[in-house]
Amino acid sequence: MEVECIQQVDEGGQDNDDYFYAYEIYKFTIDGQTLVARSYCTEPKEAHFLRIERNKKSLSLTTQDLESNLMHQAKEHLKNLGKTKLEWLNSKGDGYLRL
Numbered sequence: 642m643e644v645e646c647i648q649q650v651d652e653g654g655q656d657n658d659d660y661f662y663a664y665e666i667y668k669f670t671i672d673g674q675t676l677v678a679r680s681y682c683t684e685p686k687e688a689h690f691l692r693i694e695r696n697k698k699s700l701s702l703t704t705q706d707l708e709s710n711l712m713h714q715a716k717e718h719l720k721n722l723g724k725t726k727l728e729w730l731n732s733k734g735d736g737y738l739r740l
């Protein structure tokens with residue numbers, strides 16, 4: 642599995658809308674499939690799986706994706722980094738659900 646970690650910062654401050662978000666985007670890739678997860682620096686024990694990318698298309702995660710070898714390896718990698726609260730973004734409108 643190939644792992645990429647990208648540090649990101651989003652900030653703004655116009656019209657009383659000040660915000661600052663520092664987070665890491667993790668990309669886990671096997672055989673042309675990439676799982677994408679995010680972890681906010683303010684919540685270092687948490688990570689959220691956002692989507693899967695196949696054939697250069699971003700797709701919502703399914704329960705089948707949760708059972709894949711790629712997901713298993715990605716979860717293990719994040720747990721080894723100390724991320725003990727893992728969730729995934731459910732596309733049915735339920736928001737983030739615990740893994």
